[in-house]
Amino acid sequence: MDYNTFLKTKEKTFLSSGFEVQEDQLNPLLKPFQKYCVKVALQKGRFALFQDCGLGKTFQQLEWAKQVHNHTKQKVLILAPLAVVEQTKEEAVKFNIPLDCFDITNFDQLKNTDTSIYAGVVLDESSILKGKDGKLSSLIIETFRNTPYKLACTATPSPNDHMELGQHSEFLGAMSYLEMLAMFFVHDGGETSKWRLRKHATDDFWKYVCTWSISIDNPCTLGFKSDGYDLPEIEYIEHIIPVENNTETLFGDVAVSATELHKDLKRSLKQRINKTIELVNNSDEQWIIWTLKNDEADQLSKVIIDSINVQGSDKPEIKAKNLNGFAKKEYKTLISKTSIASFGMNYQQCHNMIFTSYDFKFEAFYQAVRRCYRYGQKHKVKVHILVPESQINVRSSILKKEEKHKQMISEMAKYSANTNYKSKKSNFVDKNIDFVIPPF
Numbered sequence: 001m002d003y004n005t006f007l008k009t010k011e012k013t014f015l016s017s018g019f020e021v022q023e024d025q026l027n028p029l030l031k032p033f034q035k036y037c038v039k040v041a042l043q044k045g046r047f048a049l050f051q052d053c054g055l056g057k058t059f060q061q062l063e064w065a066k067q068v069h070n071h072t073k074q075k076v077l078i079l080a081p082l083a084v085v086e087q088t089k090e091e092a093v094k095f096n097i098p099l100d101c102f103d104i105t106n107f108d109q110l111k112n113t114d115t116s117i118y119a120g121v122v123l124d125e126s127s128i129l130k131g132k133d134g135k136l137s138s139l140i141i142e143t144f145r146n147t148p149y150k151l152a153c154t155a156t157p158s159p160n161d162h163m164e165l166g167q168h169s170e171f172l173g174a175m176s177y178l179e180m181l182a183m184f185f186v187h188d189g190g191e192t193s194k195w196r197l198r199k200h201a202t203d204d205f206w207k208y209v210c211t212w213s214i215s216i217d218n219p220c221t222l223g224f225k226s227d228g229y230d231l232p233e234i235e236y237i238e239h240i241i242p243v244e245n246n247t248e249t250l251f252g253d254v255a256v257s258a259t260e261l262h263k264d265l266k267r268s269l270k271q272r273i274n275k276t277i278e279l280v281n282n283s284d285e286q287w288i289i290w291t292l293k294n295d296e297a298d299q300l301s302k303v304i305i306d307s308i309n310v311q312g313s314d315k316p317e318i319k320a321k322n323l324n325g326f327a328k329k330e331y332k333t334l335i336s337k338t339s340i341a342s343f344g345m346n347y348q349q350c351h352n353m354i355f356t357s358y359d360f361k362f363e364a365f366y367q368a369v370r371r372c373y374r375y376g377q378k379h380k381v382k383v384h385i386l387v388p389e390s391q392i393n394v395r396s397s398i399l400k401k402e403e404k405h406k407q408m409i410s411e412m413a414k415y416s417a418n419t420n421y422k423s424k425k426s427n428f429v430d431k432n433i434d435f436v437i438p439p440f
Contacts, residue, residue, distance in 0.1 A: 017045035017046065017148035017149055018042060018043045018044045018045035018046075019042060019043070019045070019071055020042070020043060021039060021042055021067055023035065023039075025067070026038060026039065026063060026067075027059075027063050027066075027095060027096070027097070029059075029095050029096070030056075030059065030060070030063060031056065031219070031224075032219075032224050032225075033055075033216070033219040033222055033224040034055075034056050034059065034060050034063075036222065036224070037049055037051075037060055037214055037216070038060050038063050038064050038067070040214060040421045041060075041064055041151055041214075042064060042067055042068070043421070044212070044421075045148060045149055045150075046148075046149065046150040046151075046172040046173050046212065047150070047151055047152075047172065047212060047213065047214070048126065048151070048152040048153070048154075048168050048172060048212060048213035048214075049061070049151065049152070049153045049154075049213070049214060049216075050154060050155070050213055050214065050215040050216070050412070051153070051155065051215070051216045052155055052216065052217050052218070052374075052375070052409075053155050053370040053373075053374035053375065054229075054346075054348070054370075054374030054375025054376045054377070055216060055219070055229070055375055057124070057153045057154075058087070058088055058091045058124070058153075059091060059095050060153070061078065061122045061124060061151055061153050062088070062091060062092050062095065062097040062102070063095075063097065064076075064122065064151050065078060065097075065101055065102040065120065065122055065151075066097050066098065066101045066102075068119055068120040068149045069101035069102065069119070070101075072119035072120070072149070074117070074118060074119035074120075075100075075101060075102055075103055075117065075118055075119070076101065076102045076103075076118055076119060076120040076121065076122060076149070077102070077103055077104075077105070077113070077115060077118040077120070077121045077122070078102050078103070078104040078105075078121075078122040078124060079104075079105065079106070079107050079110060079121065079122065079123055079124065079140070080104060080105075080106060080107070080124035080125065080344065081106060081107065081124070081125055081343050081344040081345075082106040082108070082316055082319060082320050083319060083320045083323035083324055083341070083344070083345055084124060084125070084343075084344035084345065085104050085105065085106055085320065086320060086324050087324065087327070087344075087345070087346060088104055088124065089104065102122075103118070106316070107128060107136060107140075108316075110136075110139060110140065110143065111139065115143055115144065115147070118147070119147075119148065119149055120147060120148065120149030120150065120151070121144050121147050121149070121150055121151070122150075122151045122152075122153065123140070123150075123151070123152045123153065123154075123171070124153055124344065125153070125154055125343045125344045126152035126153055126154045126168065126171075127154045127155075127164060127343070127363075128140070129141070129152070129164065129167035129168055129171055130163060130164040130167060137167055140171065141167070141170055141171050144171070145173070150171065150172055150173070152168055152171060152172065152213075155367070155370065162180070162181070162185060162195055162197070163177070165180070165209060166178075166180045166181065168212075168213070169209075169212065172212045174208075174211065174212050175208075180208075181195055183201075183208075184197060184198060184201045184204070184205040184208070185197055185198060185201075186198050206411075206412065206415040207415065207419070209412075209415070210415050210416055210419040213416075214416045214419075214421070215409070215412045215413045215415070215416045216413055216416065217409050217410055217412075217413045218413075221410075221413040221414065221416075221417050222413075222416065222417050223417065228375070229375050231373065231374075231375065231377070232373075232377055232378065232379060232380055232381065233380045233381070234369075234373050234380070234381045234382075234383065235380065235381070235382050235383065236383050236385060237382060237383065237384045237385065238385050238387050238395065239275055239384060239385065239386050239387065240387050240388075240389060240392075241268050241271045241272055241275065241386055241387065241388045241389065242271065242389060243264060243267050243268045243271075243388045243389045243390055244267060261359060261360075261391065261394065262292075264388055264390050264391060265292065265293070265357050265388070267388075268388040269295075269296065272296070272356050272357065272386045272388070273296065273299050273300060273356070275386055276289060276300060276304075276354055276356045276386070277300070277303055277304065279354055279384055280304055280305075280333055280354065281303075281304065281305055283352065285332075285350075285351070285352055286326075286329065286331075286332055286333065286334075286349065286350040286351075286352065287332070287333045287334070287350065287352045287353060287354065288326075288333070288334045288336075288341075288347065288350060288352070288353040288354075288368075288371065288372065289304070289307075289333060289334070289335045289336075289353070289354050289356055290336065290337065290338055290342075290353065290354070290355045290356065290357075290358065290368055291335065291336075291337060291356045291357055292337065292357040292358065292359060293357065294311060296356055296357060297309050297311060297335050297336070297337075300335055300356070301335055304333050304335065305332060305333070306331055306332035306333060307331060307332065307333035307334070307335055308322045308325065308326060308331040308333070308334055308335065309335040309336070310322050310323055310334065310335070310336040310340055310341060311336070311337075311340070312337070312339075312340060319340070322334075323336075323341055323345060326347070326350075327345065327346065327347055327349065329349060334347075334350075338358075338361075338364040338365070338367065338368045339364065341368075341371070342364055342367040342368040342371060343367055345371050346371070346374070346376075347371040347372050348372065348374060348376045348377045348378070350371075350372050351372055351377060351379040351380065351381045351382065352372075352381075352382050352384075353368070353369070353371075353372060353381075353382075353383055353384070354383075354384040354385075354386070355368075355383070355384070355385045355386060356386055357386070358385065358394075358398075359394065360394055360397055360398070362397075362398055362401040362402065362405070365398055366402065366405065369381075369383055
């Protein structure tokens with residue numbers, strides 16, 4: 001083998017699979033910006049939709065699956081969180097999407113699924129790819145490496161989380177995670193596990209991300225009318241919980257690590273439980289109670305009126321039944337952990353929640369709030385946060401991360417708005433505005 005032949009074997013191959021659809025082929029119930037996104041995703045073949053909560057990702061992925069089915073005469077597999085499976089089927093019926101064009105199952109069942117019969121795959125809540133060394137994310141990437149049609153859907157990921165973006169890139173058949181790091185990132189100081197985006201590569205990096213994804217924080221960012229997509233007011237109500245100083249230190253234990261945080265939560269357990277009961281039982285409206293520990297949830301479920309406690313030990317079918325039951329207003333109060341119920345569920349019918357306990361994990365907090373605070377919510381959302389005195393630094397950390405997240409999401413969406421996804425202009429025109437939607 002000569003050197004040129006050897007280099008050919010190292011070339012990265014990308015399976016081009018996109019196809020064009022006409023406007024009148026798309027579901028007429030799609031909003032103009034949703035049609036735009038679906039058409040771009042179909043034209044690319046392998047694509048990611050990073051859209052904020054409530055912008056209709058489920059409807060878009062179902063229409064994408066239908067179009068791929070019509071084009072290939074084969075079904076599409078949709079992988080979703082357990083409780084979201086039933087909601088997705090209900091959405092399909094609502095929007096006249098034939099149920100026979102796709103199969104849907106939860107991520108845990110992938111290992112038991114014959115994926116060879118599907119022309120395409122949709123990852124609903126594709127942030128599951130975040131764990132680079134996780135068995136499930138590796139299984140997903142390897143299983144669908146040669147699948148011609150892929151769609152990844154999630155609320156806009158944190159732009160600072162290069163791992164999540166790198167895993168999406170690799171899943172979609174663009175650069176691998178390691179290739180992306182080598183191209184755009186540099187080691188941050190002496191810690192080999194931390195990377196930062198090279199300053200001179202910032203613009204090129206986000207342009208690269210836009211070759212396989214589109215990000216939307218609000219339809220107006222892409223030039224579409226945003227009527228109906230203005231979020232209502234949200235109020236964060238902090239309740240400072242006194243904590244007895246039994247640490248023999250002057251100022252008490254300030255929670256700066258997971259170990260210290262959980263010790264602090266144990267010391268304040270009774271006060272936090274009592275405050276939660278006071279808030280929820282004195283209200284006639286629906287509530288979501290988020291906890292970190294099972295003993296908190298167990299105590300609350302015994303005294304909270306008309307509540308359902310969804311825990312990790314529940315059988316899968318029971319979890320799904322109870323999580324969907326809350327959405328249908330079968331229960332007044334849902335008690336659960338963010339790791340169980342904070343991804344994918346639509347709870348716009350509820351506008352009250354309380355964090356009986358929470359930690360430094362910004363994504364979990366953000367996703368939990370977004371179960372209720374999402375496009376389609378019609379009421380002011382009230383988020384009660386019980387903050388033990390020595391956890392004030394935890395709350396400050398969350399606030400700083402949230403502000404940075406908002407700023408970066410806005411920038412990421414602007415890159416999508418300026419991306420020429422196609423050489424010719426889109427025919428989609430929102431008749432309520434005076435200009436043609438930017439080309440894709």
